[in-house]
Amino acid sequence: EADIYQTPRYLVIGTGKKITLECSQTMGHDKMYWYQQDPGMELHLIHYSYGVNSTEKGDLSSESTVSRIRTEHFPLTLESARPSHTSQYLCASRPTTRGDEQFFGPGTRLTVL
Amino acid sequence: KNEVEQSPQNLTAQEGEFITINCSYSVGISALHWLQQHPGGGIVSLFMLSSGKKKHGRLIATINIQEKHSSLHITASHPRDSAVYICAAGNTDKLIFGTGTRLQVFP
Numbered sequence: 531e532a533d534i535y536q537t538p539r540y541l542v543i544g545t546g547k548k549i550t551l552e553c554s555q556t557m558g559h560d561k562m563y564w565y566q567q568d569p570g571m572e573l574h575l576i577h578y579s580y581g582v583n584s585t586e587k588g589d590l591s592s593e594s595t596v597s598r599i600r601t602e603h604f605p606l607t608l609e610s611a612r613p614s615h616t617s618q619y620l621c622a623s624r625p626t627t628r629g630d631e632q633f634f635g636p637g638t639r640l641t642v643l
Numbered sequence: 644k645n646e647v648e649q650s651p652q653n654l655t656a657q658e659g660e661f662i663t664i665n666c667s668y669s670v671g672i673s674a675l676h677w678l679q680q681h682p683g684g685g686i687v688s689l690f691m692l693s694s695g696k697k698k699h700g701r702l703i704a705t706i707n708i709q710e711k712h713s714s715l716h717i718t719a720s721h722p723r724d725s726a727v728y729i730c731a732a733g734n735t736d737k738l739i740f741g742t743g744t745r746l747q748v749f750p
Contacts, residue, residue: 561736570742572645572647572741572742572743573729573740575737575738578736588737589737620684620686631691632688632738633688634687635685636684636685637683637684637685637686639684
């Protein structure tokens with residue numbers, strides 16, 4: 531079982547609020563990813579990181595930002611939430627040296643009113 | 644046209660039936676992943692394969708690199724297999740996901 535955690539699991543918040551979605555993994559993985567998934571749709575990569583102080587934008591444009599100050603922690607921040615940000619956000623990680631398998635967190639389901 | 648396509652989109656089965664979910668992709672890949680997503684949203688990695696066939700319990704995944712096609716089979720299906728099954732193809736760092744196949748297995 532993968533040790534990758536996301537908090538909160540569910541969040542309902544008003545427009546304009548700043549929010550941070552937390553993702554932590556205890557496996558020492560260098561590579562971490564954030565995906566966005568709208569209901570019934572495929573996952574899209576919005577951010578990824580190769581290691582500490584490394585962050586890159588993914589294929590899907592996102593107004594969110596990320597940081598990677600510690601290996602185990604990869605938080606995602608929305609400075610001003612909007613209803614269009616309502617979605618599920620999934621965090622994943624993978625080791626650099628042991629193949630391509632990604633381990634996924636349980637996800638955060640965000641609703642912006 | 645999506646770079647990763649799955650069929651069928653929805654699938655219902657009676658307990659005990661043999662199930663096949665198909666995935667076709669048009670991108671170059673280093674590996675093909677099969678994932679399972681339960682109603683709560685969390686995703687579990689079932690298989691990662693780059694050639695041939697893998698088996699885990701009642702689940703079997705196959706891939707044909709030349710035809711760019713993979714299948715996920717479930718033998719003796721059970722209601723607890725009900726979930727969305729997602730195919731993802733990609734290179735070392737990035738995955739492209741299919742929209743998933745929603746499977747419901749009834750007792």
